[in-house]
Amino acid sequence: MQKVTSSKKMENGIVVFWIEKGDKKYDSFNYSELIDSKINALDLLDHPTSYQIDVEGHKLVVKK
Numbered sequence: 001m002q003k004v005t006s007s008k009k010m011e012n013g014i015v016v017f018w019i020e021k022g023d024k025k026y027d028s029f030n031y032s033e034l035i036d037s038k039i040n041a042l043d044l045l046d047h048p049t050s051y052q053i054d055v056e057g058h059k060l061v062v063k064k
Contacts, residue, residue: 002055003063007048014044016053016060027053029060 002018002025013030034041039060044051051060 001052001061004048004051004053004060007044009045014041016044016048016051018053020055025055027055027058029058033058034060 002020004016004018005024006017008015008017010028013028014034015026015028017024017026019025029037029039031041034044037060039051039062044060050063052063053060
């Protein structure tokens with residue numbers, strides 16, 4: 001799991017960013033994926049550091 005450092009709204013989803021081995025990486029999630037994962041899109045935009053990403057599984061989870 002990687003710590004999400006920032007997020008950005010796109011036309012049909014949200015891009016999340018994280019740092020891996022000194023490089024800035026990103027992945028995008030469309031709104032359907034976020035809804036299916038029970039991720040609040042507005043919260044993800046407002047508080048991206050509250051989330052972690054499973055890069056291989058292409059999943060976002062709320063940090064506990």
